[in-house]
Amino acid sequence: MAQTIPFMNPVRGVHLAVRAPFPPTQPGLTSADTETDRRERAAYERGRHEGENALREQLLSQRNEFMELQRGVLQSLDDVLPQVKHDAETALITLALEAAQKLVAGLPVSAEMVEAVVREALAQTKDAVDVTVLLHTEDFALLQKHQSPLLSVSPGHPPIHFRSSPEVTRGGCLIQTHFGIVDARRETKVELLKKSLQS
Secondary structure, three states: OOOOOOOOOOOOOOOOOOOOOOOOOOOOOOHHHHHHHHHHHHHHHHHHHHHHHHHHHHHHHHHHHHHHHHHHHHHHHHHHHHHHHHHHHHHHHHHHHHHHHHHHHHOOOOHHHHHHHHHHHHHHHOOOOOEEEEEOHHHHHHHHHOOOHHHOOOOOOOOEEEEEOOOOOOOOEEEEEOOEEEEOOHHHHHHHHHHHHHO
C-alpha cells in the first residue's frame, strides 16, 4: 500500500534516478543473453569433453578387440601349422612315390634287371635248403632265352627251382623256402618304402 510522505517545503530539482543493469560483455546483449551464452558455451564444452571421452573409450575398446582378434589368429595359426606341415609332407611323399612307381613301371624289363632282383632276394635265404623262385611268365622266359646262369645248378650249392606264377608281376619275384616267403615284388617294395617314409 502506497504511503504519502509530507515535506515541510516544496521539493525542487528532483529527478527520477534509474539504476542501470550490469554492463553486458557485448554491446546490445542483455544479462539474460550473456547468461544463455555462458550456459551454451558450458554445455558445448561438456558435450565436447563427453564426446572425446566416449571416442577415447571406443578406440580403446576397438584396440582391445583387435588385439584379441590378433591373438586368436596367431593362436589358430600356431594350432594349424603343424597339421598343414604334416599334410604337405604326406602329399609330397605320396606324389613322389606315385611318380617313382610310374617311372619304374615304364622301364623295360631286361634279363639283367630280373637277375639283380632274384640275386637280392636270394641273399636273404642263405641258410635255406629247398628254395623255389616264382617269376612272371615273361620274366621266366626272358631268363631262359638269355640262358641266365641263375638257372644253372652251381656245384656245391643246393638246387634252386624256378617256376612261373600269376601272383608275380613283371620285374619282381617271390621266393619260397621252408622258413617262409621272401616277397621281392615291385609293389611290395613300394608299399614298404611308403610305410617307412610315413612313419
